Amino acid sequence: MSRALSQKGSWTNALFVAPYLFVYLCLLIYPLIAGMGLSLFKADLFGGGSFVGFENFARLFRDEVFLQSVANTFYFVALTVPPLTVLPLLLALLLNRTTRVAAFFRGVFFSSSVLSVTIVTLVWRMILMSEGGLASNITALFGADAIAFLSDPKIVMISMAIITVWWCLGLPMMLYLSALQQVPKDIYEAAELDNASWWRTLWSITLPSVSRTIILVAIFECVLQFQLFGQPQLITQGGPNGASRPIVLFIFEIGFRRWDVGYAAAASQILFAIILIATLVQYFVTRKRGVQ
Amino acid sequence: MCRPQNSIVTVLAAIACLALAACQPKSDVTEVTVQRIFGECRANVPQGQAPIKNPDGECEVVTHLLDEFQKANPDIRLKVNIAPWPGYDQLSAQFASGDPPDIATMHMSAMPDFASRGLIEPLDGGFKEVGLDVDNFTPAARNGVTIDGQVYGMPFDNWTQLWHVNMNLFAKAGLVRDGQPILPHNPEELLAQARQFKAKTGLPYLLQPTDNERAAFTRNMFTYLLDQKAVFFSDPKTIRLNTPEARRIVNLFKQIYAEGLMAPGQDYPAAMAAFLNGEGGICLVGTWMIGTFEAEANTEGRPLYHGYAVKPYPMLFGTEQAAYVDGHAWVMPKRDRTPAERAAVLKLMKFLQAHDYDWARTGHLPTQKDVAQSAQYLSLPHRNDIVALASTGKTLPAGVERQFAIQDIVGDEMASAIRGHKSVDQALSDAEHRVNDLLFHVLSRQDR
Known part of the structure; x- marks a missing residue:
């Protein structure tokens, strides 16, 4: 009797997650599978088209513009992910105190994150434009030529990375602050009693304590x-x-x-695969290193 | 203090009134959904009034025109959606969900995409019904809205890129004769005059957006290909750009850029600001800026004060005036609609045709012959200088689909070549390959 009740109970529990599950299946899983299907068709925005198998994928690997965009994306990730993992941690370490100054700067560093991409790009356009931008006015003060932040192919992705790091610092900093505030104070007190240096405390207590958050970020x-x-x-x-x-x-x-949605869907599948692989590699590599 | 019984009676009475209202005969008002671009400016055009600010602005004129139509036709209610430029993401989504507007603005260059898919209606029959005279369309306008011999839209305007000239700087450079700017007739003259301008003023001869901009380069290319009578679309599915004619154009602009005769590193707002601030001789931009520049020319103390002229692109390779033009049109998306709704849409189109002059005040070229020839239009500033383009301007061949995407690709590659990131040959070859690949993969009619 009690077993039957518990089984019934476990089934009805699913009802609590059912609304979420329904929305998740409709808005995420279904489009994902539909996108995979679409990538095998030659189709435009209004449907129609014919089955072409993996031709869209073959086209992508012959398409120099796509290959360049893949290289650009990896370059951008390499430029942004390390600073967006390390800089917010440093900021969190500096601002993890209860002073008014720290609270003020926490607000300052988080404020950029609440801006929309439109505002962020407008602001940075005014800074980086080589004609009349703030950066060019500063370089002109020193008699130097303006740096072509947005029109030099070698520099433009670095400019995008600077903009992105400035924009995205806030959230990881808050995540780190939240993690730091959960480290028990008595461990630090014990370290202090043992005369542990600041560096030793950081290396042996703080970083291991927030390692899960570092991986998450x-x-x-x-x-x-x-x-x-x-x-x-x-x-x-x-x-x-x-x-x-x-x-x-x-x-x-x-x-x-171009309305070539089958081709675009194929490119989306490749992006999905890249993100999935990169995330899994990162996850397993950091786990193997013994981070628990 | 409120007594509960009274509250219940009040609520019941309200419900009864609503129920009675629902039983009334259906309203005689026909609702029509209008979707347009050109922005939102209700603050400048209070309902029922003429614009109180910027009366010749695109947004102000179109807002006022739709208000006027509404006022004159109380039996029609216009529900106006304002889509962000160019409006096709929204429109495509509406088509995909089966709920397009009743009437929408559309670039002539985008019409083949929608017409070939059967998403917009041919209007020859409807225009005949309401007496909308298609023979009054200017050649450029008629050409722009006609696909496979059928008219798919009411042309609202044609626009093209022009040479906007700072006459004060031109005078300083010794490039004014009889009150008119001295413009080049061939590439050598262009380079010589640009060098002379730079030597005398210390400023670049040309201002054109080079950053975050693709369309401007493409328009230069198409206009100067037409100047050379080059057939770059032998059929709607094939472009030819790796040609001596195209090389001549790109090499010329590359040299201009390399010699510093064109301002580098400017995006669209920066190039416009530079021209308004007197930082260059010629601004290559469209008809829509005439009003803004003219206002500056009438403002004492501004660099353009009493010193602004505007001309069609000077022909550098041939002698016959040519120009690549595009335009805006009003189209009727295909959907189920009542005869009354259809009649209301056609009535609105006829109204807009009758107000072509009002729209032409924005700087755009008129699409109606009678307006283009009228003293009223020709007395507007500079219109005498550009009105010929309403006849001579050419759109791309009507069957060419995905013209916006083609514009992006050609502009992208031209910018790479002009700024020296790619050789001219490589850029033209890449542009040709990318456009042809795009057109090759457009769904054929049997696949749709």
């Missing part, structure tokens, strides 16, 4: 930065010479400008 930022879109779309349209075109912008151009 690294994976989160990796997933996020692979999806770079708004900044190059609004500031450079992927130029100059395609040097700031990431995969998502490529997908947008193909899907919405």
Whole structure:
């Protein structure tokens, strides 16, 4: 009797997650599978089309613009994920105290994160424009030529990375602060009694205590930065010479400008696979190193 | 203090009133959904009033025109959606969900995409019904809205890129004769005059957006290909860009850029600001900026004060005036609609045709012959200088689909070549390959 009740109870518990599960299946899993199916068709925005198997994928690997966008995306992730993992940690360590100054700077560093990409790009456009931008005015004060932040193919992705790091620092910093505040105070007191140096405390107590958050931030930022879109779309349209075109912008151009949605869906599957692999590799590598 | 019985009576009475209202005969008002671009400016155009600010602005004129139509036709209710430029993401989503508007603005260059898919209606029959005279369309306008011999839209305007000239700086550079700017007739003259301008003023001869911009380069390319009478679309599925004619154009602009005769590193707002601030001789931008520049020319103390002229692109390779033009049109998306709704849409189109002059005040080229020839239009500033383009301007061949995407690709590659990131040959070859690949993969009619 009690067994039957417990079984009934476990079945009805599913009802609590059912609404979420329903929305999740409809808005995420179904489009994901539909996208996989679509990538095997030659189709436009309004449907139709014919089954072409893996031809869209074969086209992608012959498409120099796509290959360049993949390289650009990896470059951008390499430029942004390390600073977005380390800098917020340093800021959190500096601001993890109960003074008013620390509270003020926590607000300052988080404030950029609440801005929309449109505002962020408008602000940075005014800074980075080589004609009349703030940066060029500063270099002119020293008699130097303006740096072509947005029109030099070698520099443009670095500019995108600077903008992104400035914009995205806030959230990981808050995650680190939250993790730091959960480290028991008595461990630090014990270290103090043992005369442990600041460095020793950091290395042996703080970092191991927040290691899970470091992994979380690294994976989160990796997933996020692979999806770079708004900044190059609004500031450079992927130029100059395609040097700031990431995969998502490529997908947008193909899907919405060219209406070649089967091809765009194939590129989306590749982006999905890249993010999945990068995340899993990161996760397993850090686990193997004994981070628990 | 409120007595509960009274409250219940009040609520019941309200419900009864609502029920009675629902039983009333259906309203005679026909609702029509209008979807347009050109922005939101209700603050400048109070309902029922003429614009109180910027009366010749695109947004103000179109808002006022729709208000006027509404006022004159109380039996029609316009429900206006304002879509962000260029409006096709929203429109495509509406088509995909089976709920497009009744009437929408559309670029002539985008019409083949929607017409070939059967998403917009041919209007020859409807225009005949309401007496909308298609023979009054200017050649450029008629050409722009005609696909496979059928008219798919009511042309609202044609626009093209022009040479906007700072006459004060031109005078300083010794490039004014009889009150007119001295413009080049061939590439050598262009380079010589640009060098002379730079030597005398210390400023770049040309201002054109080079960063975050693709369309401007493409328009230069298409206009100067037409100037050379080059057939770059032998059929709607194939572009030819790796040609001596295209090389001539790109090499010329590359040299201009390399010699510092064109301002580097400017995006669209920066290039416009530079021209308004007197930081360059010629601004290559569209008809829509005439009003803004003219206002500056009438403002004492501004660099353009009493010193602004605007001309069609000077022909550098041939002698016959040519120009690549595009335009805006009003189209009727295909959907189920009542005869009354259809009649209301056609009535609105006829109204807009009759107000072509009002829209032409924005700087755009008129689409109606009678307006283009009228003293009223020609007395507007600079219109005498550009009105010929309403006849001579050419759109791309009507069957060419995905023109926006083509514009992006050509502009992208031209920018790479002009700024020296790629060789000219490589850029033209890549542009040709990318465009043809795009057109090859457009769904054929049997696949749709």
